[in-house]
Amino acid sequence: VRGVVFRLGAPFAKISIEGTRVVAGAAALDAQVARQAARAGVAGLEFYRGVPGTIGGALAMNAGAYDQETKDILVEAVAFDRDGRRRVLKNADMKFAYRHCGAGEGLIFTEAAFKGRADDPAAIEARMKAIMERREKSQPIREKTGGSTFANPDPSKSGGRKAWQLIDEVGGRGRVVGDAQCSDQHCNFMINRGKATAADIEALVEGLRKDVLNRTGVELRWEIRRIGEPA
Ligand SMILES: Cc1cc2nc3c(=O)[nH]c(=O)nc-3n(C[C@H](O)[C@H](O)[C@H](O)COP(=O)(O)OP(=O)(O)OC[C@H]3O[C@@H](n4cnc5c(N)ncnc54)[C@H](O)[C@@H]3O)c2cc1C
Known part of the structure; x- marks a missing residue:
């Protein structure tokens, strides 16, 4: 760093x-x-x-x-x-x-x-x-994840929908980029299946963010703080 x-x-x-x-x-x-x-x-x-x-x-x-x-x-x-x-x-x-x-x-x-x-x-x-x-029932707590990826949007702007619901709505659940995967169990959690790079995770998350914005008009904000520089 x-x-x-x-x-x-x-x-x-x-x-x-x-x-x-x-x-x-x-x-x-x-x-x-x-x-x-x-x-x-x-x-x-x-x-x-x-x-x-x-x-x-x-x-x-x-x-x-x-x-x-x-x-x-x-x-x-x-x-x-x-x-x-x-x-x-x-x-x-x-x-x-x-x-x-x-x-x-x-x-x-x-x-x-x-x-x-x-x-x-x-x-x-x-x-x-x-x-x-x-x-335990609702989150993939035994997988390698960074927790909730997006902060839940202001309900007045998202029609009360939480981040996971918006991701689900655009078909993001289970989506894979490289070795990073949008969790099947809770789609606001991204899983490192073993060899995911930061670039895999960013590409997956940015793809979801773009799809949610284009298809629902809601702009999601990263809750995870990214540090460092792109490779
Ligand atoms: C599986 C999983 C589930 C999670 N569930 C939740 C949840 O339910 N609710 C929730 O709120 N979060 C959740 N998180 C996110 C995370 O646990 C929280 O944000 C937590 O508060 C981060 O604490 P940390 O000590 O790991 O900080 P880090 O992740 O190390 O740092 C987070 C930020 O805090 C800053 N920081 C850390 N310590 C200090 C300090 N002493 N002084 C100043 N700045 C500091 C860092 O610079 C960084 O910007 C989850 C994460 C995971 C992986």
């Missing part, structure tokens, strides 16, 4: 819970944060159980699932800017939108504080189990 890469190590993966306030380092895994919160009887973070990634990524992407997102539970985040200044960003400063954080380019998040609500640990565990079962 041409650029600067930050890797937050173990000291940034700490999780502490006081009452219903959960403080997690940016390197803590979302699923781990959900599990620890559940054990401590703090509800509201269940949706993190099924989101692969870290709290840093969740802040940068406003990660969410099943009608809940980071925006709903975040109190404040700690970040460092390009001049090395420590900043504390309140929820409103994060300028969250659907799978988007508008706090500003170049911030490195190091910590987040969340506010949950008290509940019975067994009830929280049961909800997390249901989330995982739902995911």
Whole structure:
């Protein structure tokens, strides 16, 4: 990668819970944060159980699932800017939108504080189990994928149709380019069948985007962030 890469190590993966306030380092895994919160009887973070990634990524992407997102539970985040200044960003400063954080380019998040609500640990565990079962049924979670490829479009512009429905409508389900395949199970997921190159995946996804635009008039936006340069 041409650029600067930050890797937050173990000291940034700490999780502490006081009452219903959960403080997690940016390197803590979302699923781990959900599990620890559940054990401590703090509800509201269940949706993190099924989101692969870290709290840093969740802040940068406003990660969410099943009608809940980071925006709903975040109190404040700690970040460092390009001049090395420590900043504390309140929820409103994060300028969250659907799978988007508008706090500003170049911030490195190091910590987040969340506010949950008290509940019975067994009830929280049961909800997390249901989330995982739902995911297993509907998404190819055992394949090599990048998760949801497109953000769901604004329902007022797509007639309420989600990204997968639009892809399905244009016959994209199962489409193959090189070794990349649009999942048969959930067509907003692209699978690397083994030897797919980034170019295979981009060609597949851009083809789907073009077909959806031409045939339905809806412009899909990549949810996956692409970095690097074309080969
Ligand atoms: C199978 C699968 C299922 C998925 N399901 C969901 C889902 O249900 N909901 C959902 O929201 N997402 C989902 N995703 C996408 C992904 O898991 C989330 O976007 C997640 O929040 C990314 O976290 P990460 O730590 O892996 O970040 P990365 O993918 O490494 O990075 C994502 C972005 O965040 C930035 N970033 C990461 N850490 C920091 C930091 N500390 N400070 C500043 N910027 C940072 C990166 O620069 C990059 O721009 C899924 C992905 C997969 C593969």
